[in-house]
Amino acid sequence: MMGLRLLLALAYPVFAHLASARADGAWAALAMADLVLFLLLEPLLARRGWALALVALCLLGLWAISLSRYALMPLLAPPVLFIALVSWLFGRSLRRGRTPLITRIVKGLYAQAGMPMSAELHRYSRQLTLAWAALLGLLAVANLWLALSAVPSGLLHQLGHAPPWPVSDEQWSLFANVLNYGILGLFFVAEYQLRKRRFPHRPYRSAVDFVTQMARLGPRFWSQLLR
Template sequence: MNVALARLLLSVAYPLLAHLASAAHDPRLAALALLDIVLILLVLPLARRDIGAWLAVGIVAIGLYMVQGSALLPVLLLLPPVLFPWLVAWWFARTLRPGSVPLISRIVGGLERCAPEELEPRLKAYTRGLTTLWAVVLTGIGVANLALGLIAVPDGLLVHLGHPPVVSVPQVVWSWCANLLDYGVAGLIMVVEYLLRLRLFPDRPYRDFPDFIRRLGALGPAFWRDVMR
Protein backbone atom coordinates (compact mmCIF):
# COMPACT_ATOMS: atom_id res chain seq x y z
CA MET A 1 0.00 0.00 0.00
CA ASN A 2 1.16 3.54 -0.74
CA VAL A 3 2.71 5.12 2.39
CA ALA A 4 0.76 8.37 2.00
CA LEU A 5 -2.51 6.43 1.65
CA ALA A 6 -1.67 4.28 4.66
CA ARG A 7 -0.94 7.37 6.77
CA LEU A 8 -4.20 8.97 5.60
CA LEU A 9 -6.25 5.88 6.53
CA LEU A 10 -4.55 5.62 9.92
CA SER A 11 -5.14 9.33 10.52
CA VAL A 12 -8.85 8.95 9.72
CA ALA A 13 -9.07 5.87 11.96
CA TYR A 14 -7.60 7.58 15.03
CA PRO A 15 -10.40 10.05 15.91
CA LEU A 16 -13.01 7.36 15.28
CA LEU A 17 -11.23 4.86 17.54
CA ALA A 18 -10.59 7.50 20.21
CA HIS A 19 -14.22 8.64 20.18
CA LEU A 20 -15.59 5.11 20.40
CA ALA A 21 -13.15 4.30 23.21
CA SER A 22 -14.23 7.35 25.21
CA ALA A 23 -17.94 6.94 24.55
CA ALA A 24 -17.93 3.24 25.47
CA HIS A 25 -15.19 3.48 28.16
CA ASP A 26 -13.53 0.58 26.35
CA PRO A 27 -9.82 0.14 27.25
CA ARG A 28 -9.23 -2.12 24.25
CA LEU A 29 -10.33 0.59 21.83
CA ALA A 30 -8.30 3.14 23.81
CA ALA A 31 -5.22 0.95 23.39
CA LEU A 32 -5.91 0.59 19.65
CA ALA A 33 -6.31 4.37 19.28
CA LEU A 34 -2.97 5.02 21.00
CA LEU A 35 -1.27 2.31 18.96
CA ASP A 36 -2.72 3.95 15.85
CA ILE A 37 -0.80 7.15 16.72
CA VAL A 38 2.44 5.18 16.86
CA LEU A 39 1.68 3.62 13.47
CA ILE A 40 1.01 7.08 11.97
CA LEU A 41 4.39 8.31 13.21
CA LEU A 42 6.29 5.20 12.10
CA VAL A 43 4.45 4.28 8.90
CA LEU A 44 7.39 5.24 6.66
CA PRO A 45 10.10 3.23 8.49
CA LEU A 46 7.63 0.37 8.86
CA ALA A 47 7.11 0.38 5.08
CA ARG A 48 10.89 0.27 4.69
CA ARG A 49 10.95 -2.79 6.98
CA ASP A 50 13.08 -0.99 9.53
CA ILE A 51 13.59 -3.52 12.31
CA GLY A 52 13.80 -0.77 14.94
CA ALA A 53 10.39 0.59 13.94
CA TRP A 54 8.82 -2.87 14.05
CA LEU A 55 10.36 -3.50 17.48
CA ALA A 56 9.07 -0.15 18.73
CA VAL A 57 5.53 -0.97 17.57
CA GLY A 58 5.74 -4.38 19.23
CA ILE A 59 6.98 -2.92 22.52
CA VAL A 60 4.27 -0.25 22.53
CA ALA A 61 1.58 -2.83 21.72
CA ILE A 62 2.71 -5.05 24.59
CA GLY A 63 2.88 -2.08 26.95
CA LEU A 64 -0.63 -0.92 26.03
CA TYR A 65 -1.96 -4.44 26.48
CA MET A 66 -0.42 -4.65 29.96
CA VAL A 67 -1.96 -1.37 31.17
CA GLN A 68 -5.47 -1.95 29.83
CA GLY A 69 -6.86 -2.38 33.32
CA SER A 70 -5.20 0.71 34.78
CA ALA A 71 -6.27 4.34 34.94
CA LEU A 72 -3.36 5.30 32.68
CA LEU A 73 -5.06 4.62 29.33
CA PRO A 74 -7.96 7.08 29.78
CA VAL A 75 -5.48 9.77 30.84
CA LEU A 76 -3.21 9.09 27.87
CA LEU A 77 -6.21 9.39 25.56
CA LEU A 78 -6.77 12.95 26.82
CA LEU A 79 -3.32 14.12 25.73
CA PRO A 80 -3.20 13.91 21.88
CA PRO A 81 -6.08 16.40 21.32
CA VAL A 82 -4.12 18.89 23.43
CA LEU A 83 -0.52 18.21 22.42
CA PHE A 84 -0.99 17.73 18.66
CA PRO A 85 -2.80 21.05 18.02
CA TRP A 86 -0.20 22.83 20.15
CA LEU A 87 2.61 21.16 18.23
CA VAL A 88 1.18 22.25 14.87
CA ALA A 89 0.43 25.72 16.27
CA TRP A 90 4.07 26.00 17.31
CA TRP A 91 5.07 24.92 13.77
CA PHE A 92 3.16 27.90 12.38
CA ALA A 93 4.09 30.35 15.13
CA ARG A 94 7.84 29.73 14.97
CA THR A 95 7.87 31.07 11.40
CA LEU A 96 6.38 34.38 12.58
CA ARG A 97 9.49 35.36 14.52
CA PRO A 98 11.46 38.40 13.30
CA GLY A 99 13.73 37.37 10.47
CA SER A 100 11.68 34.26 9.63
CA VAL A 101 9.39 33.71 6.63
CA PRO A 102 5.79 32.78 7.55
CA LEU A 103 5.01 29.15 6.75
CA ILE A 104 2.14 29.88 4.38
CA SER A 105 4.20 32.56 2.61
CA ARG A 106 6.79 29.85 1.87
CA ILE A 107 4.14 27.55 0.45
CA VAL A 108 2.54 30.26 -1.69
CA GLY A 109 5.99 31.28 -2.91
CA GLY A 110 6.41 27.70 -4.13
CA LEU A 111 3.05 27.81 -5.90
CA GLU A 112 3.92 31.17 -7.46
CA ARG A 113 7.39 29.87 -8.43
CA CYS A 114 9.15 32.73 -6.70
CA ALA A 115 10.93 33.46 -3.45
CA PRO A 116 8.50 34.38 -0.63
CA GLU A 117 10.12 37.82 -0.46
CA GLU A 118 9.06 38.42 -4.07
CA LEU A 119 5.34 37.97 -3.43
CA GLU A 120 3.27 41.06 -4.06
CA PRO A 121 2.81 43.06 -0.80
CA ARG A 122 -0.92 42.32 -0.49
CA LEU A 123 -0.38 38.59 -0.90
CA LYS A 124 2.59 38.68 1.46
CA ALA A 125 0.47 40.36 4.15
CA TYR A 126 -2.39 37.90 3.58
CA THR A 127 -0.19 34.81 3.92
CA ARG A 128 1.40 36.18 7.07
CA GLY A 129 -2.04 36.86 8.53
CA LEU A 130 -3.21 33.37 7.59
CA THR A 131 -0.17 31.81 9.26
CA THR A 132 -1.00 33.82 12.39
CA LEU A 133 -4.64 32.75 12.22
CA TRP A 134 -3.75 29.05 12.18
CA ALA A 135 -1.30 29.47 15.05
CA VAL A 136 -4.01 31.16 17.14
CA VAL A 137 -6.83 28.77 16.17
CA LEU A 138 -4.79 25.62 16.85
CA THR A 139 -3.59 27.01 20.18
CA GLY A 140 -7.20 27.74 21.10
CA ILE A 141 -8.29 24.23 20.10
CA GLY A 142 -5.62 22.75 22.37
CA VAL A 143 -6.68 25.01 25.27
CA ALA A 144 -10.35 24.10 24.82
CA ASN A 145 -9.54 20.38 24.73
CA LEU A 146 -7.41 20.72 27.87
CA ALA A 147 -10.18 22.59 29.72
CA LEU A 148 -12.78 19.97 28.79
CA GLY A 149 -10.32 17.16 29.57
CA LEU A 150 -9.83 18.56 33.07
CA ILE A 151 -13.54 18.58 33.94
CA ALA A 152 -14.69 15.49 32.00
CA VAL A 153 -16.28 12.66 33.98
CA PRO A 154 -15.63 9.89 34.68
CA ASP A 155 -12.14 9.86 33.11
CA GLY A 156 -11.07 13.52 33.25
CA LEU A 157 -7.74 14.65 34.67
CA LEU A 158 -9.21 16.19 37.82
CA VAL A 159 -11.13 13.00 38.63
CA HIS A 160 -7.95 10.94 38.27
CA LEU A 161 -6.08 13.41 40.47
CA GLY A 162 -8.69 12.91 43.20
CA HIS A 163 -10.35 16.31 42.80
CA PRO A 164 -13.85 15.91 41.33
CA PRO A 165 -14.62 19.07 39.32
CA VAL A 166 -17.27 21.50 40.58
CA VAL A 167 -18.40 21.96 36.98
CA SER A 168 -18.20 18.89 34.77
CA VAL A 169 -19.04 17.59 31.32
CA PRO A 170 -19.73 13.97 30.34
CA GLN A 171 -16.80 12.13 28.84
CA VAL A 172 -18.68 11.71 25.58
CA VAL A 173 -19.04 15.50 25.24
CA TRP A 174 -15.28 15.92 25.61
CA SER A 175 -14.79 13.20 23.01
CA TRP A 176 -17.18 14.75 20.50
CA CYS A 177 -15.31 18.04 20.78
CA ALA A 178 -11.74 16.73 20.93
CA ASN A 179 -11.96 13.85 18.48
CA LEU A 180 -14.56 15.01 15.95
CA LEU A 181 -15.69 18.65 16.24
CA ASP A 182 -12.13 20.00 16.08
CA TYR A 183 -11.73 18.57 12.59
CA GLY A 184 -15.02 20.16 11.55
CA VAL A 185 -13.85 23.55 12.83
CA ALA A 186 -10.54 23.24 10.96
CA GLY A 187 -12.34 22.13 7.80
CA LEU A 188 -14.80 25.03 8.00
CA ILE A 189 -11.97 27.54 8.38
CA MET A 190 -10.24 26.05 5.34
CA VAL A 191 -13.41 26.32 3.22
CA VAL A 192 -14.14 29.91 4.32
CA GLU A 193 -10.51 30.91 3.74
CA TYR A 194 -10.54 29.36 0.27
CA LEU A 195 -13.71 31.25 -0.70
CA LEU A 196 -12.27 34.49 0.72
CA ARG A 197 -9.04 33.94 -1.20
CA LEU A 198 -10.99 33.58 -4.46
CA ARG A 199 -12.60 36.97 -3.85
CA LEU A 200 -9.43 38.74 -2.76
CA PHE A 201 -7.11 37.22 -5.37
CA PRO A 202 -9.23 36.28 -8.39
CA ASP A 203 -6.22 36.35 -10.71
CA ARG A 204 -4.22 33.69 -8.87
CA PRO A 205 -3.57 30.40 -10.73
CA TYR A 206 -5.24 28.10 -8.21
CA ARG A 207 -8.93 28.93 -8.40
CA ASP A 208 -9.97 25.33 -8.99
CA PHE A 209 -9.66 23.38 -5.71
CA PRO A 210 -8.62 20.00 -7.22
CA ASP A 211 -6.01 21.84 -9.28
CA PHE A 212 -4.86 23.66 -6.12
CA ILE A 213 -4.32 20.30 -4.36
CA ARG A 214 -2.52 18.93 -7.42
CA ARG A 215 -0.21 21.93 -7.47
CA LEU A 216 0.60 21.44 -3.79
CA GLY A 217 1.51 17.81 -4.42
CA ALA A 218 3.55 18.73 -7.48
CA LEU A 219 5.87 20.86 -5.35
CA GLY A 220 7.60 17.61 -4.41
CA PRO A 221 9.09 16.05 -1.26
CA ALA A 222 12.27 18.18 -1.35
CA PHE A 223 10.23 21.38 -1.27
CA TRP A 224 8.13 20.20 1.67
CA ARG A 225 11.17 19.03 3.62
CA ASP A 226 12.73 22.47 3.15
CA VAL A 227 9.50 24.29 4.08
CA MET A 228 9.01 22.29 7.27
CA ARG A 229 12.48 22.98 8.63
Protein backbone atom coordinates in the same frame (compact mmCIF):
# COMPACT_ATOMS: atom_id res chain seq x y z
CA MET B 1 3.21 5.35 1.99
CA MET B 2 1.30 8.63 1.82
CA GLY B 3 -2.00 6.80 1.30
CA LEU B 4 -1.39 4.49 4.24
CA ARG B 5 -0.39 7.42 6.46
CA LEU B 6 -3.58 9.25 5.48
CA LEU B 7 -5.65 6.15 6.27
CA LEU B 8 -4.07 5.88 9.72
CA ALA B 9 -4.65 9.59 10.35
CA LEU B 10 -8.33 9.30 9.42
CA ALA B 11 -8.80 6.15 11.51
CA TYR B 12 -7.45 7.61 14.76
CA PRO B 13 -10.33 10.00 15.64
CA VAL B 14 -12.87 7.29 14.78
CA PHE B 15 -11.22 4.76 17.10
CA ALA B 16 -10.69 7.37 19.82
CA HIS B 17 -14.30 8.54 19.77
CA LEU B 18 -15.62 4.97 19.83
CA ALA B 19 -13.41 4.29 22.85
CA SER B 20 -14.76 7.30 24.74
CA ALA B 21 -18.39 6.82 23.71
CA ARG B 22 -18.32 3.17 24.78
CA ALA B 23 -15.85 3.55 27.69
CA ASP B 24 -13.96 0.69 26.06
CA GLY B 25 -10.28 0.15 26.82
CA ALA B 26 -9.81 -2.10 23.79
CA TRP B 27 -10.86 0.68 21.40
CA ALA B 28 -8.59 3.09 23.29
CA ALA B 29 -5.65 0.72 22.84
CA LEU B 30 -6.50 0.36 19.14
CA ALA B 31 -6.59 4.15 18.73
CA MET B 32 -3.21 4.60 20.39
CA ALA B 33 -1.75 1.67 18.41
CA ASP B 34 -2.95 3.42 15.26
CA LEU B 35 -1.09 6.53 16.39
CA VAL B 36 2.09 4.56 17.08
CA LEU B 37 1.95 3.08 13.58
CA PHE B 38 1.37 6.55 12.11
CA LEU B 39 4.44 7.96 13.84
CA LEU B 40 6.71 5.00 13.06
CA LEU B 41 5.38 4.13 9.61
CA GLU B 42 8.51 5.08 7.66
CA PRO B 43 11.03 3.06 9.71
CA LEU B 44 8.55 0.18 9.93
CA LEU B 45 8.23 -0.01 6.16
CA ALA B 46 12.02 0.08 5.99
CA ARG B 47 12.03 -2.87 8.43
CA ARG B 48 14.17 -1.12 11.01
CA GLY B 49 14.73 -3.45 13.95
CA TRP B 50 14.50 -0.70 16.55
CA ALA B 51 11.11 0.41 15.16
CA LEU B 52 9.72 -3.13 15.30
CA ALA B 53 10.96 -3.51 18.87
CA LEU B 54 9.49 -0.15 19.89
CA VAL B 55 6.11 -1.02 18.37
CA ALA B 56 6.10 -4.34 20.21
CA LEU B 57 6.85 -2.59 23.52
CA CYS B 58 4.16 0.04 22.86
CA LEU B 59 1.56 -2.60 22.02
CA LEU B 60 2.41 -4.51 25.18
CA GLY B 61 2.09 -1.35 27.26
CA LEU B 62 -1.18 -0.38 25.60
CA TRP B 63 -2.61 -3.83 26.24
CA ALA B 64 -1.72 -3.56 29.94
CA ILE B 65 -3.19 -0.05 30.23
CA SER B 66 -6.37 -1.13 28.41
CA LEU B 67 -7.14 -3.52 31.27
CA SER B 68 -6.76 -0.84 33.95
CA ARG B 69 -8.87 2.05 35.19
CA TYR B 70 -6.58 4.37 33.22
CA ALA B 71 -7.51 2.83 29.86
CA LEU B 72 -8.88 6.05 28.36
CA MET B 73 -6.31 8.45 29.80
CA PRO B 74 -3.74 8.14 26.97
CA LEU B 75 -6.39 9.50 24.59
CA LEU B 76 -6.35 12.83 26.42
CA ALA B 77 -2.89 13.78 25.21
CA PRO B 78 -2.90 13.66 21.36
CA PRO B 79 -5.56 16.36 20.73
CA VAL B 80 -3.65 18.74 22.99
CA LEU B 81 -0.09 17.94 21.94
CA PHE B 82 -0.53 17.63 18.19
CA ILE B 83 -2.66 20.75 17.79
CA ALA B 84 -0.35 22.72 20.09
CA LEU B 85 2.64 21.53 18.04
CA VAL B 86 1.09 22.67 14.75
CA SER B 87 0.14 26.01 16.33
CA TRP B 88 3.75 26.42 17.48
CA LEU B 89 5.05 25.64 13.97
CA PHE B 90 2.84 28.37 12.51
CA GLY B 91 3.75 30.81 15.27
CA ARG B 92 7.48 30.07 15.10
CA SER B 93 7.55 31.02 11.43
CA LEU B 94 6.34 34.53 12.33
CA ARG B 95 9.50 35.36 14.26
CA ARG B 96 11.84 38.01 12.91
CA GLY B 97 14.16 36.68 10.24
CA ARG B 98 11.85 33.81 9.25
CA THR B 99 9.32 33.50 6.43
CA PRO B 100 5.72 32.87 7.57
CA LEU B 101 4.65 29.29 6.92
CA ILE B 102 1.77 30.11 4.59
CA THR B 103 3.89 32.69 2.75
CA ARG B 104 6.35 29.92 1.90
CA ILE B 105 3.53 27.71 0.62
CA VAL B 106 2.04 30.53 -1.46
CA LYS B 107 5.48 31.38 -2.87
CA GLY B 108 5.92 27.75 -3.87
CA LEU B 109 2.54 27.62 -5.60
CA TYR B 110 3.07 30.87 -7.50
CA ALA B 111 6.65 29.98 -8.47
CA GLN B 112 5.46 26.60 -9.70
CA ALA B 113 2.97 28.36 -11.98
CA GLY B 114 5.45 31.07 -13.03
CA MET B 115 3.29 33.81 -11.51
CA PRO B 116 4.47 36.84 -9.48
CA MET B 117 3.40 37.25 -5.86
CA SER B 118 2.09 40.72 -4.98
CA ALA B 119 2.97 42.69 -1.85
CA GLU B 120 -0.69 42.51 -0.80
CA LEU B 121 -0.60 38.73 -1.02
CA HIS B 122 2.59 38.72 1.06
CA ARG B 123 0.78 40.66 3.80
CA TYR B 124 -2.32 38.49 3.56
CA SER B 125 -0.33 35.25 3.82
CA ARG B 126 1.44 36.54 6.93
CA GLN B 127 -1.89 37.52 8.52
CA LEU B 128 -3.31 34.11 7.61
CA THR B 129 -0.34 32.36 9.24
CA LEU B 130 -1.06 34.33 12.41
CA ALA B 131 -4.77 33.45 12.20
CA TRP B 132 -4.03 29.73 11.90
CA ALA B 133 -1.57 29.88 14.80
CA ALA B 134 -4.16 31.63 16.97
CA LEU B 135 -7.02 29.28 16.05
CA LEU B 136 -4.94 26.16 16.64
CA GLY B 137 -3.65 27.58 19.91
CA LEU B 138 -7.20 28.23 21.12
CA LEU B 139 -8.25 24.70 20.17
CA ALA B 140 -5.25 23.26 22.03
CA VAL B 141 -6.21 25.22 25.16
CA ALA B 142 -9.84 24.10 24.84
CA ASN B 143 -8.73 20.49 24.44
CA LEU B 144 -6.53 20.79 27.53
CA TRP B 145 -9.37 22.23 29.59
CA LEU B 146 -11.72 19.44 28.51
CA ALA B 147 -9.03 16.81 29.17
CA LEU B 148 -8.74 18.13 32.72
CA SER B 149 -12.52 18.32 33.18
CA ALA B 150 -13.67 15.00 31.71
CA VAL B 151 -15.35 12.55 34.10
CA PRO B 152 -14.46 9.81 34.84
CA SER B 153 -11.34 9.61 32.63
CA GLY B 154 -10.08 13.20 32.87
CA LEU B 155 -6.84 14.06 34.58
CA LEU B 156 -8.32 15.89 37.58
CA HIS B 157 -10.87 13.16 38.32
CA GLN B 158 -8.24 10.43 38.02
CA LEU B 159 -6.05 12.32 40.51
CA GLY B 160 -8.93 12.51 42.98
CA HIS B 161 -9.99 16.12 42.36
CA ALA B 162 -13.44 17.27 41.31
CA PRO B 163 -13.22 19.44 38.17
CA PRO B 164 -15.00 22.81 38.56
CA TRP B 165 -16.88 22.37 35.26
CA PRO B 166 -17.16 18.63 34.64
CA VAL B 167 -17.97 17.16 31.23
CA SER B 168 -18.52 13.55 30.28
CA ASP B 169 -15.89 11.51 28.46
CA GLU B 170 -18.18 11.41 25.44
CA GLN B 171 -18.54 15.22 25.42
CA TRP B 172 -14.77 15.60 25.63
CA SER B 173 -14.30 13.17 22.76
CA LEU B 174 -16.99 14.82 20.63
CA PHE B 175 -15.04 18.07 20.77
CA ALA B 176 -11.51 16.65 20.63
CA ASN B 177 -12.06 14.00 17.96
CA VAL B 178 -14.93 15.42 15.89
CA LEU B 179 -15.63 19.14 16.35
CA ASN B 180 -11.94 20.11 16.18
CA TYR B 181 -11.81 18.95 12.59
CA GLY B 182 -15.15 20.56 11.78
CA ILE B 183 -13.95 23.92 13.10
CA LEU B 184 -10.70 23.69 11.15
CA GLY B 185 -12.55 22.65 8.00
CA LEU B 186 -15.04 25.49 8.34
CA PHE B 187 -12.22 28.00 8.81
CA PHE B 188 -10.44 26.65 5.73
CA VAL B 189 -13.59 26.90 3.58
CA ALA B 190 -14.43 30.42 4.80
CA GLU B 191 -10.86 31.62 4.24
CA TYR B 192 -10.75 30.06 0.78
CA GLN B 193 -13.91 31.92 -0.23
CA LEU B 194 -12.41 35.19 1.04
CA ARG B 195 -9.17 34.48 -0.83
CA LYS B 196 -11.06 33.84 -4.07
CA ARG B 197 -12.61 37.31 -3.91
CA ARG B 198 -9.46 39.16 -2.84
CA PHE B 199 -7.08 37.42 -5.25
CA PRO B 200 -8.95 36.37 -8.40
CA HIS B 201 -5.73 35.78 -10.36
CA ARG B 202 -4.18 32.71 -8.76
CA PRO B 203 -2.48 29.50 -9.93
CA TYR B 204 -5.44 27.22 -9.12
CA ARG B 205 -9.04 27.18 -10.30
CA SER B 206 -10.83 25.44 -7.43
CA ALA B 207 -10.31 24.03 -3.95
CA VAL B 208 -9.57 20.61 -5.44
CA ASP B 209 -7.06 22.14 -7.84
CA PHE B 210 -5.52 24.02 -4.91
CA VAL B 211 -4.91 20.76 -3.03
CA THR B 212 -3.60 19.13 -6.23
CA GLN B 213 -1.17 21.99 -6.83
CA MET B 214 0.08 21.74 -3.24
CA ALA B 215 0.68 18.01 -3.68
CA ARG B 216 2.71 18.75 -6.81
CA LEU B 217 5.15 20.80 -4.75
CA GLY B 218 6.58 17.43 -3.79
CA PRO B 219 7.81 15.70 -0.64
CA ARG B 220 11.12 17.59 -0.57
CA PHE B 221 9.29 20.94 -0.35
CA TRP B 222 7.05 19.72 2.47
CA SER B 223 9.88 18.15 4.43
CA GLN B 224 11.89 21.39 4.26
CA LEU B 225 8.86 23.52 5.12
CA LEU B 226 8.78 22.45 8.76
CA ARG B 227 12.49 22.90 9.46
